[in-house]
Amino acid sequence: MKQFRAGIIGATGMVGQRFATLLKDHPWFQVTALAASGRSAGKTYEEAVGSRWAMQEPIPESMKQMIMLDASQDIEKMKELVDFVFCAVDMPKDQIKALEEAYAKAEIPVVSNNSAHRGTADVPMIVPELNAEHTEIIPAQRKRLGTKRGFIAVKSNCSLQSYVPALHPIKDLYGLNQVLVCTYQAISGAGKTFATWPEMVDNLIPYIGGEEEKSEQEPLKLWGKVEGYRIVNADKPQFTAQCLRVPVSDGHTAAVFASFDKKPDLEEIKKVWANFRGPAQELHLPSAPKQFIHYFEENDQPQIKSARELEGGMAISVGRLRPDTQYDLKFVCMSHNTLRGAAGGAVLMAELLAAKGYLD
Numbered sequence: 153m154k155q156f157r158a159g160i161i162g163a164t165g166m167v168g169q170r171f172a173t174l175l176k177d178h179p180w181f182q183v184t185a186l187a188a189s190g191r192s193a194g195k196t197y198e199e200a201v202g203s204r205w206a207m208q209e210p211i212p213e214s215m216k217q218m219i220m221l222d223a224s225q226d227i228e229k230m231k232e233l234v235d236f237v238f239c240a241v242d243m244p245k246d247q248i249k250a251l252e253e254a255y256a257k258a259e260i261p262v263v264s265n266n267s268a269h270r271g272t273a274d275v276p277m278i279v280p281e282l283n284a285e286h287t288e289i290i291p292a293q294r295k296r297l298g299t300k301r302g303f304i305a306v307k308s309n310c311s312l313q314s315y316v317p318a319l320h321p322i323k324d325l326y327g328l329n330q331v332l333v334c335t336y337q338a339i340s341g342a343g344k345t346f347a348t349w350p351e352m353v354d355n356l357i358p359y360i361g362g363e364e365e366k367s368e369q370e371p372l373k374l375w376g377k378v379e380g381y382r383i384v385n386a387d388k389p390q391f392t393a394q395c396l397r398v399p400v401s402d403g404h405t406a407a408v409f410a411s412f413d414k415k416p417d418l419e420e421i422k423k424v425w426a427n428f429r430g431p432a433q434e435l436h437l438p439s440a441p442k443q444f445i446h447y448f449e450e451n452d453q454p455q456i457k458s459a460r461e462l463e464g465g466m467a468i469s470v471g472r473l474r475p476d477t478q479y480d481l482k483f484v485c486m487s488h489n490t491l492r493g494a495a496g497g498a499v500l501m502a503e504l505l506a507a508k509g510y511l512d
């Protein structure tokens with residue numbers, strides 16, 4: 153595979169740090185530029201990230217001394233240094249939209265973790281195992297932007313990275329029509345650690361701004377279809393969600409209840425999950441988990457501490473599949489929110505885009 157030079161915008165943040173550690177030995181991508189706000193610009197990466205470094209492993213040696221750029225002011229410099237960028241920034245939505253479009257218009261493809269463009273009809277939102285064919289919208293987006301190379305592709309929200317993959321291979325099998333989901337989300341999802349958010353020790357906050365809407369709406373875009381110049385969202389199933397912040401460092405859990413047109417066979421579902429493969433596995437993308445969905449028979453699994461790092465944090469863990477008194481079935485599932493749910497999922501998406509020639 154051809155080698156690509158990658159930039160990280162928002163490199164000092166929680167997701168940006170994950171990008172740095174995931175990309176340090178990547179077989180296809182080499183990090184050649186780091187950017188964040190004007191507060192970080194001009195400092196070395198080590199100085200800029202300072203005491204905020206929250207990863208288990210140290211700052212990659214190859215990046216420590218890199219001089220940070222200003223994401224908004226230095227687009228021309230970035231253009232000389234990179235073939236594409238990853239973007240994960242904490243800014244107002246309209247500013248993120250404008251920033252990502254500015255990079256795309258400068259012919260720098262943007263692989264984004266931000267939510268700003270998830271609702272844009274010609275911006276693909278991709279989980280490579282589920283809807284890799286949504287890359288087909290990219291030529292239409294390039295036409296709108298007036299670009300040859302530049303485009304934006306986004307990752308979906310971290311909350312749904314466990315339950316949508318689990319529902320995906322059974323949705324057409326039995327005709328999925330209703331889903332109720334409660335998510336229990338880690339503090340790293342807010343860019344925090346227990347050191348920076350001590351109020352979360354022995355606590356639970358029953359509200360995460362904007363998260364319930366994303367958890368209900370984004371699955372319908374993932375299951376939508378490319379039609380002409382836009383992605384048309386699926387019109388079912390109906391989702392209802394409640395999202396809670398829990399005192400966990402990394403790993404989002406979801407409790408799911410689902411109803412179908414046809415009566416589901418629970419043993420058959422376990423086999424479908426065990427055999428489920430998507431384009432990420434078929435194309436042997438470097439970050440793809442070999443086994444995407446791991447089912448646990450034990451009643452007390454999957455637990456965050458033992459399951460979140462499965463297959464480099466890129467696998468989905470599912471357990472407790474059983475009948476329900478009001479819905480057809482219920483189960484619990486879990487995924488690592490800053491790996492599969494953020495930086496790891498974005499790296500996997502970039503690998504898909506590279507394998508399909510969109511980063512050439």
Ligand SMILES: NC(=O)c1ccc[n+]([C@@H]2O[C@H](COP(=O)([O-])OP(=O)(O)OC[C@H]3O[C@@H](n4cnc5c(N)ncnc54)[C@H](OP(=O)(O)O)[C@@H]3O)[C@@H](O)[C@H]2O)c1
Pocket residue numbers: 161162163164165166167168187188189190191192193200223224240241242243265266267309310340341342343344489490493494
């Ligand atoms: N954490 C997760 O699990 C997760 C999952 C999925 C998606 N996301 C999304 O990823 C994005 C980043 O999240 P995070 O948790 O990494 O946030 P974070 O830890 O708060 O980091 C924010 C980053 O944004 C940069 N930034 C702030 N203002 C900027 C500006 N005006 N121009 C350029 N860069 C600026 C910061 O740079 P400075 O250091 O220079 O201030 C920092 O690098 C958010 O949109 C979030 O919704 C997060």
